[in-house]
Amino acid sequence: MKKIYTLIIAAIMPAAISLAQESASTNITGKEYPKINPDRTVIFKVDAPKAQSVSVDLEGRHAMSRNSQGQWEVTTPPITPGFHYYSLIVDGVKVSDPASRQFFGSGSMMSGIEIPEVCVDYYLDMDVPHGEVRMQRYWSELTGSWRVCNVYVPAGYDSNPETRYPVLYLLHGAGEDETGWPNQGLMYNIMDNLIYEGSAVPMIVVMDHGVAKIPGIASSNMFDFTAYEKLVIEELIPMIDSKYRTLADRQHRGICGLSLGGFQSFTIAMNNRDKFSWLGGFSGSGKGPGTTADLYDSSMNDDFNLIFISTGKMESPQMYATVKNFHDILDGAGVRHVFYQSAGTGHEWLTWRRSLYRLVPMLFK
Amino acid sequence: MKKIYTLIIAAIMPAAISLAQESASTNITGKEYPKINPDRTVIFKVDAPKAQSVSVDLEGRHAMSRNSQGQWEVTTPPITPGFHYYSLIVDGVKVSDPASRQFFGSGSMMSGIEIPEVCVDYYLDMDVPHGEVRMQRYWSELTGSWRVCNVYVPAGYDSNPETRYPVLYLLHGAGEDETGWPNQGLMYNIMDNLIYEGSAVPMIVVMDHGVAKIPGIASSNMFDFTAYEKLVIEELIPMIDSKYRTLADRQHRGICGLSLGGFQSFTIAMNNRDKFSWLGGFSGSGKGPGTTADLYDSSMNDDFNLIFISTGKMESPQMYATVKNFHDILDGAGVRHVFYQSAGTGHEWLTWRRSLYRLVPMLFK
Numbered sequence: 001m002k003k004i005y006t007l008i009i010a011a012i013m014p015a016a017i018s019l020a021q022e023s024a025s026t027n028i029t030g031k032e033y034p035k036i037n038p039d040r041t042v043i044f045k046v047d048a049p050k051a052q053s054v055s056v057d058l059e060g061r062h063a064m065s066r067n068s069q070g071q072w073e074v075t076t077p078p079i080t081p082g083f084h085y086y087s088l089i090v091d092g093v094k095v096s097d098p099a100s101r102q103f104f105g106s107g108s109m110m111s112g113i114e115i116p117e118v119c120v121d122y123y124l125d126m127d128v129p130h131g132e133v134r135m136q137r138y139w140s141e142l143t144g145s146w147r148v149c150n151v152y153v154p155a156g157y158d159s160n161p162e163t164r165y166p167v168l169y170l171l172h173g174a175g176e177d178e179t180g181w182p183n184q185g186l187m188y189n190i191m192d193n194l195i196y197e198g199s200a201v202p203m204i205v206v207m208d209h210g211v212a213k214i215p216g217i218a219s220s221n222m223f224d225f226t227a228y229e230k231l232v233i234e235e236l237i238p239m240i241d242s243k244y245r246t247l248a249d250r251q252h253r254g255i256c257g258l259s260l261g262g263f264q265s266f267t268i269a270m271n272n273r274d275k276f277s278w279l280g281g282f283s284g285s286g287k288g289p290g291t292t293a294d295l296y297d298s299s300m301n302d303d304f305n306l307i308f309i310s311t312g313k314m315e316s317p318q319m320y321a322t323v324k325n326f327h328d329i330l331d332g333a334g335v336r337h338v339f340y341q342s343a344g345t346g347h348e349w350l351t352w353r354r355s356l357y358r359l360v361p362m363l364f365k
Numbered sequence: 366m367k368k369i370y371t372l373i374i375a376a377i378m379p380a381a382i383s384l385a386q387e388s389a390s391t392n393i394t395g396k397e398y399p400k401i402n403p404d405r406t407v408i409f410k411v412d413a414p415k416a417q418s419v420s421v422d423l424e425g426r427h428a429m430s431r432n433s434q435g436q437w438e439v440t441t442p443p444i445t446p447g448f449h450y451y452s453l454i455v456d457g458v459k460v461s462d463p464a465s466r467q468f469f470g471s472g473s474m475m476s477g478i479e480i481p482e483v484c485v486d487y488y489l490d491m492d493v494p495h496g497e498v499r500m501q502r503y504w505s506e507l508t509g510s511w512r513v514c515n516v517y518v519p520a521g522y523d524s525n526p527e528t529r530y531p532v533l534y535l536l537h538g539a540g541e542d543e544t545g546w547p548n549q550g551l552m553y554n555i556m557d558n559l560i561y562e563g564s565a566v567p568m569i570v571v572m573d574h575g576v577a578k579i580p581g582i583a584s585s586n587m588f589d590f591t592a593y594e595k596l597v598i599e600e601l602i603p604m605i606d607s608k609y610r611t612l613a614d615r616q617h618r619g620i621c622g623l624s625l626g627g628f629q630s631f632t633i634a635m636n637n638r639d640k641f642s643w644l645g646g647f648s649g650s651g652k653g654p655g656t657t658a659d660l661y662d663s664s665m666n667d668d669f670n671l672i673f674i675s676t677g678k679m680e681s682p683q684m685y686a687t688v689k690n691f692h693d694i695l696d697g698a699g700v701r702h703v704f705y706q707s708a709g710t711g712h713e714w715l716t717w718r719r720s721l722y723r724l725v726p727m728l729f730k
Contacts, residue, residue, distance in 0.1 A: 039403055080484065118405075118482070121708035121709070198703040199703050199705065336563070338563040339562055344484030344485070358564070365730070
């Protein structure tokens with residue numbers, strides 16, 4: 001009997017790879033659809049009895065048809081793993097799916113769907129000690145307004161009151177806000193898992209809203225970060241260093257971000273080398289998309305402990321070229337850096353989760 | 366038109382995720398089967414006209430039936446991504462599949478199959494500068510025989526004749542040999558890709574055959590590594606340091622291995638702290654599976670720059686417990702270490718590829 005028993009165990013093990021359809025984890029409680037098949041095709045069902053046409057915009061547009069129950073229904077092609085924004089298009093109008101939780105992206109609330117990734121759990125909620133994401137309100141004299149940032153503190157922050165921590169400033173993309181990295185990026189799981197594993201140093205992560213309007217220095221150019229840079233240096237960093245137990249020097253302070261937040265990170269860090277020594281940009285790096293080589297030289301090797309740039313391999317040719325050109329510029333200037341490329345993903349959250357996962361173990365060491 | 370053009374681009378992008386059946390990349394040239402479906406089920410077809418029963422042993426045993434062409438055929442359940450050994454069982458006899466390339470494992474030549482992993486390419490052959498795997502023969506006075514090891518040298522080794530490199534000794538598992546890491550592990554792709562990316566320091570990787578029979582010190586206990594340790598210290602390291610441009614000191618020398626090779630790595634490194642300062646064990650770590658806490662203390666923090674242990678989360682309970690217990694022992698002794706756990710994988714090569722991919726960026730920094 002022993003041998004047969006062994007075989008049964010072996011046969012059971014791959015069952016970790018689900019064979020079942022699953023309601024998306026991003027659905028609101030109790031909503032069955034959208035539902036994801038094991039081959040990553042997605043079934044949508046929508047009640048819209050009076051609509052003339054309904055489609056889903058998720059990695060391309062998929063026209064729905066009425067099924068026998070009178071619902072609009074479609075099964076998409078296989079969707080890339082990870083998180084995606086999506087929309088319904090009802091009689092030509094782009095709307096949110098009431099079945100989905102809502103995520104702030106593209107400058108508005110968007111539906112979102114999480115497509116499971118086989119044999120990957122670093123961004124999932126695991127049975128490890130959990131840090132916290134704290135909503136931190138602060139008064140800004142420069143903008144004359146209360147602002148809000150999210151601050152991740154690692155597990156044990158409260159129970160080790162003598163311990164001080166390095167700080168990573170982690171910026172979102174255009175049209176997103178301080179909720180992007182926690183809600184879409186699941187950054188708290190990535191941090192918890194890497195810290196538990198021993199791969200990452202326990203650290204504080206600050207996710208601010210990367211937009212600031214300061215009277216007198218507002219600009220119509222989206223790549224002019226003068227106002228936000230001033231706010232980070234004069235108000236955000238001092239606030240964080242006074243409210244949290246930080247190691248408040250450049251050796252223990254890093255900044256990185258995705259897309260527009262990557263351009264912001266490079267601009268702010270390179271203009272303030274006395275403040276930052278760790279630097280990263282995901283799907284956006286350098287001082288802007290049309291950056292020129294003369295801005296970069298080997299002094300960056302002395303000033304930065306790490307320069308990390310990344311891109312999805314499936315980004316649009318223009319997006320990809322922006323990062324690849326910057327990689328070539330750094331190579332040409334003899335600037336040491338990591339150039340991580342995410343396989344099979346575009347300008348999307350799986351690229352940025354992976355980038356964070358690659359970067360964080362290299363920080364503050 | 367611009368908007369429609371954008372949508373077409375978006376619709377094309379996910380095509381990177383193949384919808385087609387593919388012959389396994391591990392098949393010998395020209396063999397169509399085994400063939401892998403997009404959902405990771407695998408179709409086997411075997412010609413065995415006189416056999417009474419044929420089955421496939423791949424993550425469990427799958428009985429084949431005769432199809433209308435008289436071939437034996439079966440479609441398996443979804444198989445875990447990565448490399449797997451497999452066998453055919455013809456009338457009760459375990460045999461290799463003549464359609465498959467052969468890999469040395471379980472002490473014999475085995476069929477093997479590579480199941481593609483969606484949106485992952487770090488172990489695939491990419492368009493980056495390639496290092497070389499050199500078959501290095503060497504005479505062993507201790508064993509009185511010629512031995513062979515495989516030595517990976519990074520891209521640029523020959524064209525930078527003044528450069529010296531750190532060395533990682535990378536050991537295989539029980540029943541495997543020096544071909545395991547290149548053939549099953551695709552370690553040369555992992556190294557090429559990490560070095561190109563800038564995440565890993567260029568290094569030499571030595572893959573020896575981890576078995577040595579020395580007259581007078583042979584042992585019947587598979588966890589007694591006395592003979593092989595003697596060979597590594599007295600013959601292998603001096604040979605490598607004389608034939609290759611190494612940085613020949615403990616700060617630039619690491620050792621790690623999988624399964625039995627993990628136990629070997631810990632035993633050899635801990636007995637020879639003057640030789641190694643970087644240490645890892647994948648699905649096998651500590652001085653043996655029944656290791657005791659008294660062998661480990663915080664002096665390891667001084668002697669090793671990094672201690673890395675890992676396991677697949679889907680390993681058998683006994684295998685998993687071995688590594689988990691060692692993790693607890695190190696924690697109890699206050700020994701800093703990384704404990705990486707591979708999601709969804711067992712005692713298999715994807716666990717070990719991932720472990721190498723996690724470990725290598727941390728080495729020699």
